[in-house]
Amino acid sequence: MEIYLVRHTTPNIEKGICYGQSDLGITDSFPSEVEKIHKQIPIEEISRVYSSPLQRCKLLATTFKKEITFDNRLKELNFGDWELQPWDAIHSNVLDPWMKDFVNVQVPNGESYVMLQQRILNFYNSLKLVPEEKIVVVTHAGPMRALLSNIRQIDLKDSFTIKIAYGEVIVI
Numbered sequence: 001m002e003i004y005l006v007r008h009t010t011p012n013i014e015k016g017i018c019y020g021q022s023d024l025g026i027t028d029s030f031p032s033e034v035e036k037i038h039k040q041i042p043i044e045e046i047s048r049v050y051s052s053p054l055q056r057c058k059l060l061a062t063t064f065k066k067e068i069t070f071d072n073r074l075k076e077l078n079f080g081d082w083e084l085q086p087w088d089a090i091h092s093n094v095l096d097p098w099m100k101d102f103v104n105v106q107v108p109n110g111e112s113y114v115m116l117q118q119r120i121l122n123f124y125n126s127l128k129l130v131p132e133e134k135i136v137v138v139t140h141a142g143p144m145r146a147l148l149s150n151i152r153q154i155d156l157k158d159s160f161t162i163k164i165a166y167g168e169v170i171v172i
Contacts, residue, residue, distance in 0.1 A: 002134045003127075003172045004041050005144050008056040009033040010166045018087050020079040020110070020142070023054050033167040034063050040169040041136060050074065050123075051138040061138045073123035076140035080110025103156045113156060117146035144170065 010033065011024040043064055051061035052074035061068045082090055098105045106112040120143040127135075141164045149159035151172060164170070 001127075001129045001131060004046075004134070004136045005147070005170045005172060006037060006041075006060065006136060006138045007141055007144060007164050007166060007168045008052075008054075008060055008138060009037075011056050016086055016088065018079050018082045018085050018090065020076040020083060020140075021054065022083045024056050026056050026059060030059070034060065037167050037169055038063070042134065045134045046136050047130075047133050048135040049138065050135065052076070052140060052143075054140075057138045057140070061136075064136055066136075071123055073119040074137065074139040074143055077107075077113065077116045077142045078110040079107050081108040082110065113142075113146065116142055117150065117156060119143075120147045121150060148172075 008026075009030050010027045011019070012027050013019055013024050037060070041064075046064060046066055049061050049064050049066045049068045051057045051068050051070055053070040053072060054075060057074070058068075058070065061070075087095075094108060098107060103113045106115065120139075124147055144164050145159040145162050146156065148154070148162050148170065149156050152162075154161070
């Protein structure tokens with residue numbers, strides 16, 4: 001089985017804002033980003049598309065013109081109380097403990113990176129792996145890093161060494 005992990009295109013949000021599960025739109029560069037993504041994937045050979053239900057993924061998933069299964073396990077990290085807040089406005093007494101151990105420390109009313117990894121691995125392990133099948137999974141950088149760190153046996157705390165640009169396609 002080939003799995004094409006695809007990060008959504010550029011979201012329409014200012015730099016420096018904390019977002020995870022906030023349902024953001026996309027920028028005007030969407031058509032050109034989609035064109036680049038499509039060139040990397042044998043679309044006619046794709047049998048299934050899975051996607052985060054957030055619109056920045058959903059819009060990309062529809063461009064494959066295949067049936068889509070939307071799955072909440074593919075959402076980005078839930079930043080809870082920090083969603084849509086400027087990073088520099090988050091008080092250091094809650095931000096610092098998380099920054100020191102973002103893997104295990106849960107964001108207030110959100111989740112930890114370990115929790116995100118558990119749900120993306122749950123999704124991955126639930127796939128019915130058919131040897132010749134090719135599927136697309138449209139998701140976010142957090143779930144992609146968490147899954148790839150498991151597959152590549154990289155400590156979760158070191159997973160940010162895996163660079164994933166908007167619209168990047170990684171084949172596993």
